Amino acid sequence: MAPETVPIRACDITQPKSERSYKATNVISKLLRVVGAEVCSFRRNHQVAYRLVEHSRNIYDAINARIHLVDANDSWEDYEIYTQAIDPLEELLLKIVPAVFDERELNHFSTSSWAEYVRVTGQWHENTLAIRNCFRDMRTKPQFQALMGTLMDDEPEDDVLRACALDDLSYMDYLLRMIGESVQQIADLEPTVKGCVKKIADGIRKTSDLQRNKTGKHTQGCQELNMLLIQCAQIASRMVVMMVDASVSKGIRDSLMSDISLWGTLAQLVIDIYSFMVSQLIPKDSKRTPGSYAQTDIMIIIKFKARYDEVVKMVDKLPVSNLARVGFVYVTYSSTPLQVPSVIEIPQTYSRLLPLVGEIDRRYHAQSLLLVTLCRQATSSLATRSSICSRNALERALDQTIAALEAAGRHAGSWSGRPFNSTRTNSTPKRNDCREEDAAAQDSIDDCARLYERSVEELTACFQIMDIQNGVDHRERLRQARSKDDARVAEVNEKLAEYEHPSAVEVTVDIHENTRCGQKIGAFLFDSIPSTARLEYLKYIIVSQLEGQASAQSGHFELEDGGNNQSASLSLDSEVKDAIGHKGAVVFIVHQSDKNFLSEGLSGCEEQPNKQLEEEEEECQECQEESGGEVK
Numbered sequence: 001m002a003p004e005t006v007p008i009r010a011c012d013i014t015q016p017k018s019e020r021s022y023k024a025t026n027v028i029s030k031l032l033r034v035v036g037a038e039v040c041s042f043r044r045n046h047q048v049a050y051r052l053v054e055h056s057r058n059i060y061d062a063i064n065a066r067i068h069l070v071d072a073n074d075s076w077e078d079y080e081i082y083t084q085a086i087d088p089l090e091e092l093l094l095k096i097v098p099a100v101f102d103e104r105e106l107n108h109f110s111t112s113s114w115a116e117y118v119r120v121t122g123q124w125h126e127n128t129l130a131i132r133n134c135f136r137d138m139r140t141k142p143q144f145q146a147l148m149g150t151l152m153d154d155e156p157e158d159d160v161l162r163a164c165a166l167d168d169l170s171y172m173d174y175l176l177r178m179i180g181e182s183v184q185q186i187a188d189l190e191p192t193v194k195g196c197v198k199k200i201a202d203g204i205r206k207t208s209d210l211q212r213n214k215t216g217k218h219t220q221g222c223q224e225l226n227m228l229l230i231q232c233a234q235i236a237s238r239m240v241v242m243m244v245d246a247s248v249s250k251g252i253r254d255s256l257m258s259d260i261s262l263w264g265t266l267a268q269l270v271i272d273i274y275s276f277m278v279s280q281l282i283p284k285d286s287k288r289t290p291g292s293y294a295q296t297d298i299m300i301i302i303k304f305k306a307r308y309d310e311v312v313k314m315v316d317k318l319p320v321s322n323l324a325r326v327g328f329v330y331v332t333y334s335s336t337p338l339q340v341p342s343v344i345e346i347p348q349t350y351s352r353l354l355p356l357v358g359e360i361d362r363r364y365h366a367q368s369l370l371l372v373t374l375c376r377q378a379t380s381s382l383a384t385r386s387s388i389c390s391r392n393a394l395e396r397a398l399d400q401t402i403a404a405l406e407a408a409g410r411h412a413g414s415w416s417g418r419p420f421n422s423t424r425t426n427s428t429p430k431r432n433d434c435r436e437e438d439a440a441a442q443d444s445i446d447d448c449a450r451l452y453e454r455s456v457e458e459l460t461a462c463f464q465i466m467d468i469q470n471g472v473d474h475r476e477r478l479r480q481a482r483s484k485d486d487a488r489v490a491e492v493n494e495k496l497a498e499y500e501h502p503s504a505v506e507v508t509v510d511i512h513e514n515t516r517c518g519q520k521i522g523a524f525l526f527d528s529i530p531s532t533a534r535l536e537y538l539k540y541i542i543v544s545q546l547e548g549q550a551s552a553q554s555g556h557f558e559l560e561d562g563g564n565n566q567s568a569s570l571s572l573d574s575e576v577k578d579a580i581g582h583k584g585a586v587v588f589i590v591h592q593s594d595k596n597f598l599s600e601g602l603s604g605c606e607e608q609p610n611k612q613l614e615e616e617e618e619e620c621q622e623c624q625e626e627s628g629g630e631v632k
Contacts, residue, residue: 007508007525010541012036013054020064022358023409024086024365027492028060031093037502038100040533043573044124044174045103045131047166050540051159052096052135059089059138062147067358076376079354083369085147090362090488092134097495099130114238121234125227132223136160161223165211168226172208175233176201182240189243189257196263200236203270204229207277221280224301228308229273232266235315255318262314269307276300347391349398350379356402359409363445363489366481367452368408371401374459374474378466385466393465397458404451411448452478502530507576508585509538511546516558516587522546531577535570535586542588552590560585 014036039049066082511522557570
């Protein structure tokens with residue numbers, strides 16, 4: 001008997017790799033847990049969203065690592081690097097929260113009316129752009145590049161485009177499946193309309209296959225064309241689904257099944273987009289880089305968008321209820337060392353400042369950074385203002401600032417959980433307990449506020465005694481910093497208000513070769529993941545941790561107790577809680593003999609001659625000649 005395989009504990013992308021955590025990053029931690037729980041339930045935009053959360057987690061870990069370095073070596077450079085990264089990461093995660101909440105619930109085919117479908121389609125476009133732009137910002141912001149250093153990829157934009165391409169191709173496949181399944185149910189479809197529907201499906205399929213075979217050539221222009229093509233597929237799929245929906249009136253169904261002009265216009269647009277994509281990814285000009293766009297190409301894309309708008313206007317004229325117009329949304333500080341000569345002895349208390357900041361909650365984060373900056377400025381001036389009065393004033397200011405920072409760090413535990421603990425729980429404290437807790441928290445806040453104000457008063461007096469002229473009202477700067485902190489806390493509370501975390505489940509995934517009866521090559525244990533997570537999410541983590549990613553990428557899930565039943569195969573859209581059954585387990589089949597286009601994650605693939613693509617190019621040229629010799 002073969003030895004039993006011990007499951008390897010799998011790491012959730014929202015779980016920090018390091019056990020270090022600090023109060024300065026508690027908002028980021030909160031946002032990561034919430035966004036991650038939602039993202040793993042997505043039906044679309046999987047690859048971009050998973051990478052966004054994973055990269056956010058890596059930045060969060062890097063910030064905490066820098067805080068640890070400051071604790072150990074009192075480095076001003078490390079202090080500057082991590083403090084400048086906290087706000088941008090919070091802002092990006094807060095910015096993406098509405099789209100993440102909305103995207104999880106969007107389902108194009110569960111809508112009850114065409115008008116609602118139009119709204120959902122437009123919302124999909126906005127959410128997709130928001131998620132992708134957030135990921136792009138996260139990959140390119142200089143604050144994060146300084147923080148991560150060599151951990152950043154050499155070409156972050158390529159990483160973004162690869163992830164976008166994976167999501168686009170996956171969604172195209174889904175829409176094609178919906179079109180195909182619905183058309184098979186229509187017996188009396190007008191032959192010309194049926195031919196147009198076939199051309200639309202073929203055009204989308206060929207565009208998808210073209211990009212799968214031309215990996216490494218994805219550009220921003222390709223992304224725009226993909227989104228436009230997906231919108232065409234969304235319209236086509238919805239109209240085809242309505243044809244077989246008995247709840248739709250017969251008059252509307254008859255109109256959809258016989259409008260040759262509408263279907264012909266939509267089919268020609270899809271064909272022309274595909275032809276243009278071929279010309280971009282397989283250029284005849286050897287001097288031209290595949291995927292590059294000239295000014296004339298940009299104008300062609302703009303015309304495609306205008307033609308899409310015309311298709312929407314044609315759908316407007318159909319007898320569907322209250323159709324809204326589906327418009328295409330066009331997407332369109334330095335680290336200088338402390339300047340104090342070695343002959344001047346720096347007050348020992350100064351070295352205690354930097355490590356304290358990492359232990360302070362978000363409510364006093366900006367205010368703490370201000371106090372530390374002022375203390376550093378005063379200490380740097382000690383070389384030219386080294387009188388006894390100046391030193392005494394500086395030491396008083398440092399002592400008062402340390403007292404304020406220590407108080408904020410010490411009392412944070414009594415109130416830090418309250419502002420950010422807006423998620424629902426099963427246990428609700430008694431009203432009297434809440435009042436007592438709120439009163440104690442407010443007392444702590446008031447005490448800290450007074451200490452910070454005294455620190456600014458001492459620093460202002462210190463600047464006057466040391467004759468440091470900077471023309472700035474320190475009291476006003478403290479008020480501004482306090483407003484910034486309050487605004488950030490309020491924003492977090494507002495966006496996460498009433499959020500309810502999904503329950504967590506434990507899942508074991510057994511890995512087998514080729515079939516359920518094949519060799520068991522491993523197992524993973526997910527000790528706590530959201531029950532609403534989809535199998536697509538489990539696959540993403542499994543593929544990233546298996547050596548043979550090419551084989552794993554083409555794998556599929558089956559029920560743990562499915563036997564030889566073909567229906568045991570599970571859709572990647574299935575929720576984990578429904579897939580694991582009472583045993584809390586699921587099987588993942590790795591196809592060792594398969595070669596899949598995703599084997600390298602759409603990266604690093606060498607271009608190979610492809611006869612099929614040449615044939616498709618010739619076919620597109622024939623289409624162009626039939627339509628007047630040019631792409632419209």
